[in-house]
Each structure stands twice: as structure tokens, then as C-alpha cells.
Amino acid sequence: EQHQQRLAASLAAARIDGVRQVECLWRNLDELLSTWPEGRDCSLYVQVTRGVAPRDHAFPRPAVLPTVLALLMPLEVNTPAPSAAITREDIRWSRCDIKSTSLLANCLLRQEAVDAGVAETLLVRDGYLTEGSVTSVFVVLDGRPITPPLSTDVLPGVTRDLVIELMANSATPVIETPVSEARLRLASEIWVTSTTRDIVPIVELDGLPVGDGKPGPVWREALTRYAAFRTAASTGSAATAPPPTSA
Incomplete structure (x- = not known):
């Protein structure tokens, strides 16, 4: 829907x-x-x-x-594996909220990730994180998951919105607020989401480890809730989120 x-x-x-x-x-x-x-x-x-x-x-x-x-x-269903990413300036147009086939800039930025042998290119515009070339982005700062708010610079990702909904009653609900490039590089966790990729942990950014270089506990919580939702949806049972866990 x-x-x-x-x-x-x-x-x-x-x-x-x-x-x-x-x-x-x-x-x-x-x-x-x-x-x-x-x-x-x-x-x-x-x-x-x-x-x-x-x-x-x-x-x-x-x-x-x-x-x-x-x-x-x-559709191949794969278990999200720890991955790496690079950052680049967001060179796309000013209506990225429209889902369209005008994706030349996205393709060029995505190819930079492929050429670098990493999973994704994270985009920065005017010093602030927007999204990935083909994904939405979440970062964890001070134990709290954060994602940039929707704007004309951000496509309203369906998986993004679902993750926000599933984490709402957890001990670490998602906060929608701008993320500066400086704070992005201080994140203890980074994940990217999309309909075909689910929730992928980024453990290396621009050649440097993210946090301790391993998928973090907040990502695991989000993935557990997402997997429970997927299972419930595929079996036709009521999709309920797991009970809140401690931070």
C-alpha cells in the first residue's frame, strides 16, 4: 500500500x-x-x-x-551482511522526493561505490547527510538511531518508514533529525535500507571503521523486528513487534 x-x-x-x-x-x-x-x-x-x-x-x-x-x-532473499560505503557530494536535482526514472546522477554515484568495491555511496549536501544512491540511511549516535527527515532531498523510502514504525515502541525509537557530515563520521552504527536490500549494516565508511567495525546492537534490534514483521506478513498472521528491550 x-x-x-x-x-x-x-x-x-x-x-x-x-x-x-x-x-x-x-x-x-x-x-x-x-x-x-x-x-x-x-x-x-x-x-x-x-x-x-x-x-x-x-x-x-x-x-x-x-x-x-x-x-x-x-527476488533473492539474502541475509544482510556487514558492508562498506563511501561518501560523495550529492549532485542530484532538487526534487529527489519524486520517484522517477531520471536517475543519471544516482547511477553515477552508485557506480562509484561499485568501482570502489563497496556496497553503497552515502550522499552529503551542504554538509548534511541526505540518503544513499539507492537506499535510505540510519545512523546511531549516543545509542539512538537517527535518520534525516523527509524533504525534497530525500525519497520517502517504504522500508525506511517501516523501520521507523517497527522501532517506535522499542527502547531506542528512531529520531528524524538532520545529521551533519561531522556527526555521520562519529556514528557508532550506520545502516542502509531499501525494499530489496532490507537493513544492511555499514561497518566501514571511507576506509575507516564505523564504531567497533561490527554490526551493532541497535541494528540487531531493528533487524529482529523487521524479520518478525516479514514472517508475519508472509504467513498471514498478525504482525506484532517484539516487546521493548533495554537500551
Whole structure:
């Protein structure tokens, strides 16, 4: 549902009137999923464009029907492993809150991580952490998990929001507040989240250890709660978070 809401918000921001077409897709989603082999995990990719029209930077007039593409792809479920990251200046545009295919800057920044042999590139804009090239970012400072607040510089990550919700009744609820680059480098823990990566601990940043160089206790708490939610969701049982633990 959160993915659907984010798609609707991005369509509205891009001024694409694709509500009816997307609603039709959701209504027929079971038919699409029935084509996938039973017992195998998959991910659903949905892309909506303004439609087919002569090339122009302006919107077509009269409006054309939006094009909706839906793909099912194999999904490998991996246990999050300790990983490394690098930092780079955030060179993306000023509407990163819109989920779109205009991702050249993200691709260039993600490739820098690949070239460096690490898992992710963490982005810094005007001296403050925004997010990763393909992930949301959490840091732990003074025992408390922190993530940058939503803004036009940050994509509203679905897994990000879920982690915040699952940690709400823990001894270490997530705080949404700006994180300076200086404080990022003082963090005892760093994690990155996404729909396909879950919650990955970053134990090395720019070649230096994060904290003691091992996944930390707050990450383990978040992962335990996330795993419990995933299990409950897959079995259809009530998804309840574990009881609060001591900090």
C-alpha cells in the first residue's frame, strides 16, 4: 500500500494523469502474479510514463493516454551482511522526493561505490547527510538511531518508514533529525535500507571503521523486528513487534 501511495504522489508531482490506468493495474495484479511460478519469490516493478507523443519538452496537448509497464522479476532473499560505503557530494536535482526514472546522477554515484568495491555511496549536501544512491540511511549516535527527515532531498523510502514504525515502541525509537557530515563520521552504527536490500549494516565508511567495525546492537534490534514483521506478513498472521528491550 505504501508503494502505491508513493507512486500516486509521484504521478501527481510529475503532473501525469495516470490514476485510472494504475488503478486498473492494481485490480488485475492477482492475474499478473498468477503467471509467476508458485513458491518462488519475486519483485514487482511498475513504471508509468506520460504516453506516446511527438518529441517535445512540453506536455502533449491534447493529453495522451499514459503508458503503464509492470514487470515481475526474481527476488533473492539474502541475509544482510556487514558492508562498506563511501561518501560523495550529492549532485542530484532538487526534487529527489519524486520517484522517477531520471536517475543519471544516482547511477553515477552508485557506480562509484561499485568501482570502489563497496556496497553503497552515502550522499552529503551542504554538509548534511541526505540518503544513499539507492537506499535510505540510519545512523546511531549516543545509542539512538537517527535518520534525516523527509524533504525534497530525500525519497520517502517504504522500508525506511517501516523501520521507523517497527522501532517506535522499542527502547531506542528512531529520531528524524538532520545529521551533519561531522556527526555521520562519529556514528557508532550506520545502516542502509531499501525494499530489496532490507537493513544492511555499514561497518566501514571511507576506509575507516564505523564504531567497533561490527554490526551493532541497535541494528540487531531493528533487524529482529523487521524479520518478525516479514514472517508475519508472509504467513498471514498478525504482525506484532517484539516487546521493548533495554537500551
